[in-house]
Amino acid sequence: MKLYELVGRDKTKGFSPFVWRIKMALAHKGLDYELVPLHFTEIKDALSFADSKTVPVLVDGDHAVSDSWDIACYLEDRYPGKPSLFNDRPAAKLFHYQLAQTLLMPLFRTIVADIFKVIDDQDKEYFRATREPRIKCTIEQAGEDLEESLMIFKGNLWPYSQFFKSDDYIGGDNPVYQDYALYGMFLWARATSSKKIVDDEDPIANWIMRMDQCFGGIGGQVQKIK
Ligand SMILES: N[C@@H](CCC(=O)N[C@@H](CS)C(=O)NCC(=O)O)C(=O)O
Structure with a gap:
């Protein structure tokens, strides 16, 4: 899996609140992933393959999912055997x-x-x-x-x-x-x-x-x- 995130001058420090919730959700599900750091001005071109203008975007095999809510739902539905992200x-x-x-x-x-x-x-x-x-x-x-x-x-x-x-x-x-x-x-x-x-x-x-x-x-x- 690949998770596209937003970084500043320090490319090791992703700071997007929307990406952080997905990092936590992936950890909750016990899933491994590789981070792809992007600057603001790189996002549009780098994520056109997923038809997204924002991070996070998650790529899981053939699936590219954008928007933090949709990613959370995707993880829940794709990995039902892993701990559930939702009570309701x-x-x-x-x-x-x-x-x-x-x-x-x-x-x-x-x-x-x-x-x-x-x-x-x-x-x-x-x-x-x-x-x-x-x-x-x-x-x-x-x-x-x-x-x-x-x-x-x-x-x-x-x-x-x-x-x-x-x-x-x-x-x-x-x-x-x-x-x-x-x-x-x-x-x-x-x-x-x-x-x-x-x-x-x-x-x-x-x-x-x-x-x-x-x-x-x-x-x-x-x-x-x-
Ligand atoms: N609704 C989106 C919002 C994501 C969002 O706004 N991400 C910001 C980073 S915090 C972004 O990628 N902005 C790109 C831009 O402004 O060009 C979600 O929840 O995933």
């Missing part, structure tokens, strides 16, 4: 989409100036041209004026803080797809930004520590950028 697939799908607006978007605005620093020079112009319309200001303005987006992000973390006071994983005793989708977002932030986005005493911090230890610590190996 429709609930996981709803979670997948809820995450995008409630957490990923405000976090993106909070760390976009930091992401800009880690991406490769060849990607900077493309990143600015495509991302500034999304955040409706310049990357530099977002970097200076991040209090509001960080406050929205932290406010939207509230249900998770409540949940992890008493529960170890969204999956119950073991993590499932929703844990990986949420965790991927924190790895994205850790790999690109030095900002503190979760307070130490928040129960989410303990869940992140548990997630860091899963599958030989594949996520835990991601160092907070200085």
